[in-house]
Amino acid sequence: MxxxxxxxxxxxxxxxxxxxxxxxxxxxxxxxxxxxxxxxxxxxxxxxxxxxxxxxxxxxxxxxxxxxxxxxxxxxxxxxxxxxxxxxxxxxxxxxxxxxxxxxxxxxxxxxxxxxxxxxxxxxxxxxxxxxxxxxxxxxxxxxxxxxxxxxxxxxxxxxxxxxxxxxxxxxxxxxxxxxxxxxxxxxxxxxxxxxxxxxxxxxxxxxxxxxxxxxxxxxxxxxxxxxxxxxTVDELKSAVGASTLQLRVQNQQDTEKAVRIVEQVLSVKSNVSAEAGKIISPMANADRVADLLIELRTAGIDLAEMSVQKPTLDEVFLSITGQGVKGKEQQTSQELHDAVGVRA
Ligand SMILES: Nc1ncnc2c1ncn2[C@@H]1O[C@H](COP(=O)(O)OP(=O)(O)OP(=O)(O)O)[C@@H](O)[C@H]1O
Ligand SMILES: [Mg+2]
Structure with missing residues (x-):
């Protein structure tokens, strides 16, 4: 019934x-x-x-x-x-x-x-x-x-x-x-x-x-x-945060800062890159840039232990928009974030 x-x-x-x-x-x-x-x-x-x-x-x-x-x-x-x-x-x-x-x-x-x-x-x-x-x-x-x-x-x-x-x-x-x-x-x-x-x-x-x-x-x-x-829509929110997430781990932790700068430069991201204990996480609008990034890192003499590209989950969208869960750096305000990802205020 x-x-x-x-x-x-x-x-x-x-x-x-x-x-x-x-x-x-x-x-x-x-x-x-x-x-x-x-x-x-x-x-x-x-x-x-x-x-x-x-x-x-x-x-x-x-x-x-x-x-x-x-x-x-x-x-x-x-x-x-x-x-x-x-x-x-x-x-x-x-x-x-x-x-x-x-x-x-x-x-x-x-x-x-x-x-x-x-x-x-x-x-x-x-x-x-x-x-x-x-x-x-x-x-x-x-x-x-x-x-x-x-x-x-x-x-x-x-x-x-x-x-x-x-x-x-x-x-x-x-x-x-x-x-x-x-x-x-x-x-x-x-x-x-x-x-x-x-x-x-x-x-x-x-x-x-x-x-x-x-x-x-x-x-x-x-x-x-x-x-x-x-x-x-869910899809709009996901793509606003970045089509994918890049994760990489450098072999030598002292390379972290240098690697972050290269990531920011090659992927054209400024504020959303996090780095902790040699692990770097960055949003990535265009997965095609991975090849360029690898070449730049190699040229700079930075060896990688790990690299992966992941599609965002709604969790990541949520966490990045609300500014919670971003580790290893100052928390961003919501305003900074939606300026960065282009979602509406
Ligand atoms: N009757 C009330 N008197 C005083 N403060 C209140 C009252 N109701 C809610 N608040 C405060 O307003 C804010 C928003 O509360 P609200 O219950 O709307 O949040 P919420 O998003 O539903 O949270 P939750 O996920 O915990 O249910 C909180 O800081 C809460 O402490
Ligand atoms: Mg409630």
Whole structure:
């Protein structure tokens, strides 16, 4: 049995090209700008990934877009409806699950879903039917009668998502939907998310798993210190950082500095080369330059112990854009990095 997702995208959202349009939204806690002018545009019917390290402002952004927090600046519209001026309308168009969701611990999964359904105005029989349907969809039928306090983390998350689907909202916010799940449950969750989107639902998800964004998201925004530091498709982000990564190790560590200078010169890179204990890592826009580089190093009398060229992973994109994980040199600010890689501020 499958949940009937038809009818989910009501006519009032069908014609809207944009599910989310946020411009310069700001949230300040005390003197901390948790969200510092974020722009997000999410096309209806797509999956949008928001990536960022702990404390970047992901949850705060979702809370503003879903009317749970009032922005201190900027504007945000959900299917054309302003979150600050029409919060009631917006709430009818969205579902939210995530880090801050709560359900009643002493009640069973079935009871929780029935209560959610009844709160949303479904009749008794309809609520019961819907609960059973969703529990089956999320593989929770066997646990249906158990109180939530005996649920594992993965079961809770699935129930949480199930609850958010009762209202069949055209836009769903998922705050780290698979954090802490085992690989099999994660894969199930991904399938569910993909199925939702096939039926016209728009999904905005936050994640710290880069492979998750890689797998699911049509577009990604990388958030750091409350700002969008890069935005685009996975492929765009990867190519912005450099088509490939060059790694080489010199035989004599005292050659390191000289080798770095040659790498910078031949590959025309200035700021992104790192070197530690004779190991040099550099972005490489054009793999054809490897031959030139080897010749230059040979001419300079530098012997190599190791050399490889690798395509970037989304991890490397993320780490280089957020300035974390760059070893052996001063950390770059996000601004320097997106100047260097040409992604947008
Ligand atoms: N209610 C609050 N009061 C004060 N500071 C807050 C509040 N909520 C969030 N913050 C701060 O705002 C910043 C952004 O927090 P937020 O929860 O949005 O980050 P996040 O990207 O979701 O992080 P995580 O990956 O850990 O979930 C953090 O520095 C956090 O400590
Ligand atoms: Mg968060």
């Amino acid at each position: 499958r949940v009937d997702y038809t009818d989910r995208t009501k006519t009032r959202t069908d014609h809207e090209e944009w599910a989310i349009e946020a411009h310069g939204i700001v949230k300040t806690f005390g003197d901390k700008r948790a969200v510092d002018g974020v722009d997000l545009n999410v096309r209806t019917g797509t999956i949008y990934g928001v990536l960022g390290p702990n404390g970047a402002g992901k949850t705060t952004t979702i809370r503003m877009l879903s009317t749970l927090l009032r922005p201190d600046g900027g504007t945000a519209r959900i299917f054309g409806h302003d979150v600050a001026k029409e919060p009631q309308t917006v709430r009818q168009l969205i579902g939210v699950t995530g880090q801050y969701a709560s359900v009643d611990e002493s009640l069973s999964a079935t009871e929780n879903l029935i209560i959610f359904s009844r709160l949303l105005g479904l009749g008794r029989a309809e609520a019961r039917r819907k609960a059973a349907e969703l529990l089956e969809e999320f593989g929770l039928t066997e646990a249906a009668k158990r109180p939530l306090k005996h649920f594992s983390g993965g079961m809770r998350r699935r129930l949480d998502l199930a609850a958010s689907l009762i209202a069949q909202p055209p836009l769903i916010f998922l705050d780290e939907p698979t954090t802490g799940l085992d690989p099999r449950t994660r894969a199930q969750m991904w399938d569910t998310i993909r199925r939702l989107v096939k039926t016209g639902t728009t999904v905005l998800l936050t994640t710290q798993y880069l492979d998750e964004a890689d797998q699911l998201a049509d577009r990604i925004a990388v958030i750091d210190h409350g700002r969008v530091v890069a935005e685009g």
